[in-house]
Amino acid sequence: MVPGLQSLALPAIDCEFFQPSAYLKIDKKGKVTIYVGKQESGQGVDTALPMIVAEELEIDFKDVHTEIAPYGTLKEGEHDTGGSQSVMTMYTQLRNAGAIAKSMLITAAANVWKINASSCAADNGEVVNTNSNKRIKYGALVCQAALLPIPKEVTLKNPKDFKLIGKSTSRSNLNELLTGKTKYGIDIKVEGMVYAVAERCPVLDGVLVSVDDTAAKKVPGVIKVVSYKGTGAPMHVRAGVAVIATNIWSAMKAKKMLNITWDEGKKNKETTESLFKTFEERSRLKPQLEVFKKGDATKFSAKNEISASYSEPFLAHATMEPVNFIASVKGDSCELWGGLQLPDWAVNTVSKECGFKKENIKVNLALMGGAFGRRLHFEFAIEAVRIAQQTDKPVKLIWERTDDIRFQPYRPATYHVLKAGIDDNNNLAAWQHHVLGTPVAYMTDGPGAKDAAEMDGADAGFCYDVPNINTGYTGVDFNINRGWLRSVDICVNSFPVESFIDEVALKLKKDPLQFRLSMLENKPDFKTGDAPGAAIQSPARVAGVLKLAAEKIGWTEKRKPNHFIGLATHSFIFAKSYAAHAIEIELLGPKKFRITRVVAAIDCGLVINPDGMLNQMEGGFAFALTQTLKGEITVSDSRVVEDGFFSYELLRYDEMPPIEIYMVENKEEPGGVGEVGLPTVAPALCNALAAAGYRPRSLPIRKEGFTWV
Amino acid sequence: MPNFTLNINNKDYSVEAESDMPLLWVLRDILDLTGTKYGCGVASCGACTVIMDGNAVFSCQRPVGACVNKKIITIEGLSEDGNHPVQKAWQKARVPQCGYCQPGQMMRAAAMLGKNKKPTDETISSEMSNHLCRCGTYHRIKEAIHIAIEEINK
Ligand code: FES
Ligand code: FES
Numbered sequence: 001m002v003p004g005l006q007s008l009a010l011p012a013i014d015c016e017f018f019q020p021s022a023y024l025k026i027d028k029k030g031k032v033t034i035y036v037g038k039q040e041s042g043q044g045v046d047t048a049l050p051m052i053v054a055e056e057l058e059i060d061f062k063d064v065h066t067e068i069a070p071y072g073t074l075k076e077g078e079h080d081t082g083g084s085q086s087v088m089t090m091y092t093q094l095r096n097a098g099a100i101a102k103s104m105l106i107t108a109a110a111n112v113w114k115i116n117a118s119s120c121a122a123d124n125g126e127v128v129n130t131n132s133n134k135r136i137k138y139g140a141l142v143c144q145a146a147l148l149p150i151p152k153e154v155t156l157k158n159p160k161d162f163k164l165i166g167k168s169t170s171r172s173n174l175n176e177l178l179t180g181k182t183k184y185g186i187d188i189k190v191e192g193m194v195y196a197v198a199e200r201c202p203v204l205d206g207v208l209v210s211v212d213d214t215a216a217k218k219v220p221g222v223i224k225v226v227s228y229k230g231t232g233a234p235m236h237v238r239a240g241v242a243v244i245a246t247n248i249w250s251a252m253k254a255k256k257m258l259n260i261t262w263d264e265g266k267k268n269k270e271t272t273e274s275l276f277k278t279f280e281e282r283s284r285l286k287p288q289l290e291v292f293k294k295g296d297a298t299k300f301s302a303k304n305e306i307s308a309s310y311s312e313p314f315l316a317h318a319t320m321e322p323v324n325f326i327a328s329v330k331g332d333s334c335e336l337w338g339g340l341q342l343p344d345w346a347v348n349t350v351s352k353e354c355g356f357k358k359e360n361i362k363v364n365l366a367l368m369g370g371a372f373g374r375r376l377h378f379e380f381a382i383e384a385v386r387i388a389q390q391t392d393k394p395v396k397l398i399w400e401r402t403d404d405i406r407f408q409p410y411r412p413a414t415y416h417v418l419k420a421g422i423d424d425n426n427n428l429a430a431w432q433h434h435v436l437g438t439p440v441a442y443m444t445d446g447p448g449a450k451d452a453a454e455m456d457g458a459d460a461g462f463c464y465d466v467p468n469i470n471t472g473y474t475g476v477d478f479n480i481n482r483g484w485l486r487s488v489d490i491c492v493n494s495f496p497v498e499s500f501i502d503e504v505a506l507k508l509k510k511d512p513l514q515f516r517l518s519m520l521e522n523k524p525d526f527k528t529g530d531a532p533g534a535a536i537q538s539p540a541r542v543a544g545v546l547k548l549a550a551e552k553i554g555w556t557e558k559r560k561p562n563h564f565i566g567l568a569t570h571s572f573i574f575a576k577s578y579a580a581h582a583i584e585i586e587l588l589g590p591k592k593f594r595i596t597r598v599v600a601a602i603d604c605g606l607v608i609n610p611d612g613m614l615n616q617m618e619g620g621f622a623f624a625l626t627q628t629l630k631g632e633i634t635v636s637d638s639r640v641v642e643d644g645f646f647s648y649e650l651l652r653y654d655e656m657p658p659i660e661i662y663m664v665e666n667k668e669e670p671g672g673v674g675e676v677g678l679p680t681v682a683p684a685l686c687n688a689l690a691a692a693g694y695r696p697r698s699l700p701i702r703k704e705g706f707t708w709v
Numbered sequence: 710m711p712n713f714t715l716n717i718n719n720k721d722y723s724v725e726a727e728s729d730m731p732l733l734w735v736l737r738d739i740l741d742l743t744g745t746k747y748g749c750g751v752a753s754c755g756a757c758t759v760i761m762d763g764n765a766v767f768s769c770q771r772p773v774g775a776c777v778n779k780k781i782i783t784i785e786g787l788s789e790d791g792n793h794p795v796q797k798a799w800q801k802a803r804v805p806q807c808g809y810c811q812p813g814q815m816m817r818a819a820a821m822l823g824k825n826k827k828p829t830d831e832t833i834s835s836e837m838s839n840h841l842c843r844c845g846t847y848h849r850i851k852e853a854i855h856i857a858i859e860e861i862n863k
Pocket of ligand 1: 746747748749750751752753754755756757758767768769770
């Protein structure tokens, strides 16, 4: 029974709206606005999250308006968006928010009708008197509902009664997206705004010596040229010189005319070759950090030992919307506009680095044209504030594409050494995996940071049942900034793990599917640590997606000549979802291939918006295929060599193979879908190439001489 | 500063700008037609695509001085209320993820279909490969173009 049932006298009250929580508002006219607390960047939270509220609220989704939840209206940390966690973490809370509002509207109607709330039901934006079948629209009840106490407990719907959750639903703002009306951060205009672009020190942590801006200042439209200092951890803002102008074109032109002298510091000679050489040398020593140990794989005396090493490059996020941010400084306060995945951390850091009290920083969150982790970082916000501190006008800072590719927080480069010990019965009995990387934590927390090991996917959650396991990590410092990229270390580690499992299977002359299943199917779910929140690994679900992918691609069927299939599976463990890929290629010549079929299988528990899940799996595949085939950032003299889409190439339309997606249906709680579609793409494709006789051990495979049509 | 008359979405606009300013920035910053997007500024991504005299062009590569006496269509003017066959097809195939590249993609598709109601797969592929979508919606763009082709040939 719902509190607040006491019969209220119903005065002719007036109000504007009813807002029982930060998540939704219903106005007198019945307009329902649902506030999206997670930051939208293409992953579809602006639809999936409101669907959860709307389900419990009993409202037709086409009558729902969605808006970004204004910064500060939610609890600390709740605006944070990353790790495919949005649906998982908000599911119950948003159901509650919808159910609370519904229960108050029902109570309000019951009071009007002077009947018991149990004789009322909510249906399609109205409360129904189940005795008389009379109906009142929500809009007509908002002023009464607004006076009621908020119930402490409500009953949630039985999932079998869901009408909206589980139905493919179009994006809530699809029409705006298709008519050019959508405003991303880069489209925002603030009264009196001026524009800026910046030249940054090519070497991280360098400082400005001098700037000659005579020519730049002569460009019509230029207002002034300012310089700003860099910062250290966590964001590693580079020292910069910014041109402020009345329009962005003048600023861009003038930037080319700046004559700047930098002091690059001593770490200005590093290269990616030197880094991989260090990795290789260091890999012969014991790992710096022991990450997971079971039995002792190092002491296992193997009849056969198989070993291999793999490498993966730095990568850039390269969101289609170039990085941009607006800041306005007035006295001791500042106002910010733009996309941020972690706005609380950004506010804290801006406060510290730029000298504003936290309460004097106002944030206006904006829609992002892609993020993929790029806007977990916010060095651009600090830059914008530093530039705005030197003018009395709001400033929109835009990173040109060249800046975006050259000055990123890059996905770390890694080198992996794997060793397998085979026992007398020809079984895999020992597994060693040493990851050498340039950890993100060295950037965010300083060199030598503890817990730097980036081993998700290869640590205690390693899903295969092998009696002896040793995994370890070694961090190597390197002077370019690093950050988190979509699918993070799970993606990084799945490539060597799923490739090497395949190598071992082939070496042992075992079927790669059956070999994997034999080490998964009988292993019970297990906890990956002692902490209360430690992730659960489910080898059975890892096996489930693999079997589905293998079945759909016809693993056991006869193949056409020169066609080969590769498999890979994994659990995106911290987002409670599982995916596998089966990829078929046709070999057209030595190291030359065409992808003929792509099958993906996913198990992400209850799916809120199946179409959104499919879109993430399709897009995730394209993202991962880019980095499998050609994605690579290289460094020379501590500078990133690539500077745009001609040198940092992304997958294009003519390279996208058809993809089929299948789902394991079950009653598990919802998992995340934004990242689970990536990690098995590279190993599945590489395993197909290996089946054809060519085993790639470093990404992108283009570097190893592979070509494709 | 020089003054230019531009015909955009069937309306004449008078704009003051340096003559080398790319149409992209005139649209976005002077006329507030922000549906046309900046992605690279160097003809590598297609985000800035508009239709000029029936052809898809990169607006980042067209100085405003070279845009007078041309008929320019941007995403805002592709249709009255999102009912161009390309927009309807995009809606049906639920193409966008972040959506940022989509105005450019749709303008390219609309220009292509405006000239050729039955493009071959090779034509579609070579036209659409002028565009990048980091979210990876290519699969659905293909589907949407085929929906649009069917619709306009009905
Ligand atoms: S912005 Fe014009 S092609 Fe990229
Ligand atoms: S939909 Fe995001 S870049 Fe294409």
